[in-house]
Amino acid sequence: ETGTIKAGMVVVFAPANVTTEVKSVEMHHEQLEAGLPGDNVGFNVKNVSVKDIRRGNVCGDTKNDPPKEAASFKAQVIVMNHPGQIGNGYAPVLDCHTAHIACKFDTLLEKIDRRSGKSVEDxxxxxxxxxxxxxxxxxxKPMCVEPFSDYPPLGRFAVRDMRQTVAVGVIKAVEKTDGKGGKVTKAAEK
Structure with a gap:
């Protein structure tokens, strides 16, 4: 939904922290020069095994705002249908892009008015x-998200609990980390 991808580009997968070169880009089994925003493309990468990357990973250009693992993030959350009260420490599953990962509500920073966005309680x-x-x-667990203002598809999420959506959220800011380990393929080092 955002960004372009071309053969020869060096890309990184986050939060797996795997760096490699794109060999080819295709759509419906036909070779393409480049994939553009909105295109549903497949692409081949060099020397990366299926074990190195997984669903929920984000792929991006190493030279242009590469994706990184999120240590924490600040989000505006609207509670829709939760039967009780949500406090610090609540840890439901978040569905954000294709990632499906439990996230802890570490600190309720402020309650805000839904219409004006103004703080009503710290x-x-x-x-x-x-x-x-x-x-x-x-x-x-390691997860890659972005502020909604920069990358809308990576900046909105649903909060799932008791087999239903209990809240929705929009990410305002992300504290990133370089994560642990990682792998750089030979093709990426050229």
């Missing part, structure tokens, strides 16, 4: 259905 003890809040969230 550091609330809990939030409930109908409330909107700014929340600091910490992923339980």
């Amino acid at each position: 550091l609330p003890k809990f939030i409930k259905s109908g409330d909107a809040a700014i929340v600091k969230m910490i992923p339980s």
Whole structure:
């Protein structure tokens, strides 16, 4: 939905931290010069095994705002249908792009008015259905997200619990980390 991809480009997958070169780009089994935003393309990469990358990884250009693992992020969350109260420490599953990862509501920073976006309470003890809040969230496993203002598809999420969507959110800011380890293929070092 954002960005372009061409053969010869050096890309990194986050949060797997795998760097490699794109060998070819194709759409419906036909070779393409480049994939553009909105295109549903397949691409071949050099010397990367299926074990190195997985669903939820984000691929990006190493030279242009490469994707990185999120250590934590701040999001505006709207609680839709949660039967109880949500407090610090709540750790539901977030569905964000194709990632499906538990994230902890680390700190409820402020409760806000849904219409104006103005703060109505700092550091609330809990939030409930109908409330909107700014929340600091910490992923339980490596995850790659981005602010909604920069990359909309990577900056919105659904909060799942009790087999339903209990809240939705928009990411405002991300604290990134370089993650651990990683792999750079020979093709990427040229």
